[in-house]
Amino acid sequence: xxxxxxxxxxxxxxxxxxxxxxxxxxxxxxxxxxxx
Amino acid sequence: xxxxxxxxxxxxxxxxxxxxxxxxxxxxxxxxxxxxxxxxxxxxxxxxxxxxxxxxxxxxxxxxxxxxxxxxxxxxxxxxxxxxxxxxxxxxxxxxxxxxxxxxxxxxxxxxxxxxxxxxxxxxxxxxxxxxxxxxxxxxxxxxxxxxxxxxxxxxxxxxxxxxxxxxxxxxxxxxxxxxxxxxxxxxxxxxxxxxxxxxxxxxxxxxxxxxxxxxxxxxxxxxxxxxxxxxxxxxxxxxxxxxxxxxxxxxxxxxxxxxxxxxxxxxxxxxxxxxxxxxxxxxxxxxxxxxxxxxxxxxxxxxxxxxxxxxxxxxxxxxxxxxxxxxxxxxxxxxxxxxxxxxxxxxxxxxxxxxxxxxxxxxxxxxxxxxxxxxxxxxxxxxxxxxxxxxxxxxxxxxxxxxxxxxxxxxxxxxxxxxxxxxxxxxxxxxxxxxxxxxxxxxxxxxxxxxxxxxxxxxxxxxxxxxxxxxxxxxxxxxx
Numbered sequence: 001x002x003x004x005x006x007x008x009x010x011x012x013x014x015x016x017x018x019x020x021x022x023x024x025x026x027x028x029x030x031x032x033x034x035x036x
Numbered sequence: 037x038x039x040x041x042x043x044x045x046x047x048x049x050x051x052x053x054x055x056x057x058x059x060x061x062x063x064x065x066x067x068x069x070x071x072x073x074x075x076x077x078x079x080x081x082x083x084x085x086x087x088x089x090x091x092x093x094x095x096x097x098x099x100x101x102x103x104x105x106x107x108x109x110x111x112x113x114x115x116x117x118x119x120x121x122x123x124x125x126x127x128x129x130x131x132x133x134x135x136x137x138x139x140x141x142x143x144x145x146x147x148x149x150x151x152x153x154x155x156x157x158x159x160x161x162x163x164x165x166x167x168x169x170x171x172x173x174x175x176x177x178x179x180x181x182x183x184x185x186x187x188x189x190x191x192x193x194x195x196x197x198x199x200x201x202x203x204x205x206x207x208x209x210x211x212x213x214x215x216x217x218x219x220x221x222x223x224x225x226x227x228x229x230x231x232x233x234x235x236x237x238x239x240x241x242x243x244x245x246x247x248x249x250x251x252x253x254x255x256x257x258x259x260x261x262x263x264x265x266x267x268x269x270x271x272x273x274x275x276x277x278x279x280x281x282x283x284x285x286x287x288x289x290x291x292x293x294x295x296x297x298x299x300x301x302x303x304x305x306x307x308x309x310x311x312x313x314x315x316x317x318x319x320x321x322x323x324x325x326x327x328x329x330x331x332x333x334x335x336x337x338x339x340x341x342x343x344x345x346x347x348x349x350x351x352x353x354x355x356x357x358x359x360x361x362x363x364x365x366x367x368x369x370x371x372x373x374x375x376x377x378x379x380x381x382x383x384x385x386x387x388x389x390x391x392x393x394x395x396x397x398x399x400x401x402x403x404x405x406x407x408x409x410x411x412x413x414x415x416x417x418x419x420x421x422x423x424x425x426x427x428x429x430x431x432x433x434x435x436x437x438x439x440x441x442x443x444x445x446x447x448x449x450x451x452x453x454x455x456x457x458x459x460x461x462x463x464x465x466x467x468x469x470x471x472x473x474x475x476x477x478x479x480x481x482x483x484x485x486x487x488x489x490x491x492x493x494x495x496x497x498x499x500x501x502x503x504x505x506x507x508x509x510x511x512x513x514x515x516x517x
Binding site: 007008010011014017025026029031032 | 076077078079081082085215218219221222225226229230233238239240242243310311314315316317318319321322325326
């Protein structure tokens, strides 16, 4: 159980962190294109 | 297949870079090197993460998992995150106190004068050269190992791609391509890591790799400490990672450039913590834990044969995920290499263009001079990478740690205190460098000489500055500002 939590916890953090930054970055780009 | 992939990747990067340059052409030097200081939170975060994801973040963290065990990826990760916790206050203070500067070289010149600036710019160019060259070497080895493409060809094509878009579009092109590179790395890492966990048989099988290799003396990578979270070698590795990474962050103009290009201090602070810590930390952690554990398991079962421990990530991808996995892994690692290389190149472009070289020069640089500098630097870096195919990246890393940790104390203390004088900054920096190199060369035990050398190079300058400057600070005599 603790192994499952550790490995999938790390994988979850990896995906969540990358998706969060990607969302913010794409939002920036959309705002930039709209502002022109 | 490999040639097509290389051409497609370079063409896509160039297309994105030129689209961004055409949409907002570079008008002057400020526009080239700090993108008019109006970059938002999302782009700063993605760009910092993409720049800090090196080929070694993927390949080296996997190797750290194999070599130092279950804690290897964690030690790689925390060691490389600490420098950002130092960098953010330093960059915020420089922005507040020296608002007009675009490079750390300009800050050093204002704070310590021209002589110290020359020394620090030399260190800054050295860091960038080391980082840029290492990415080219990584890209060359990756395509050679995965697809059998000549190393020299990959180095030249990668260098030509990066140099051309940084020369024309500067930081703006670097930011635009960072977004593409981050997108690809994010998608590929989010697929590859869970895929490895499932393909090897679940989380228990991943962690079994560490315990079996620790318990079985016949395992090729046997070490009783592999399944320990508090192994002495792992902790030593983490501390060395802090020292090595401190110089790589605090002397790399690429990070100052992004900090100064951020739309506000709040954007800087949040962007660096999001990109450099929240999004970046789990990448080496996951590669060390999952790929390192899988590598130990597969190596023990003789399903992979590791010529060198650095091959563990591509070997695991090939054995568990087959051709599609290798393709995805190569794309991801190439994007990591090119984004880091362009950050260093754009940094040097700015550092050289904005540095004053003589007391008589009234202004520091021109647009064409900055572009010329990036072409020369990019070409020289590619030439060195062509000659360095067989150099151990680990050796390169440890050596760079000793050299580039030495100026950190003078830079950080100079930002937060006015008591440190120019001469003290120089004496402290060269004392650290001398003691660090002395320990590395003359301590007989090769298991610890690199560790002592790195620590001394970082700490001796703090000690020198403390001994010389604290009495004057206590007495309230002020400094040389």
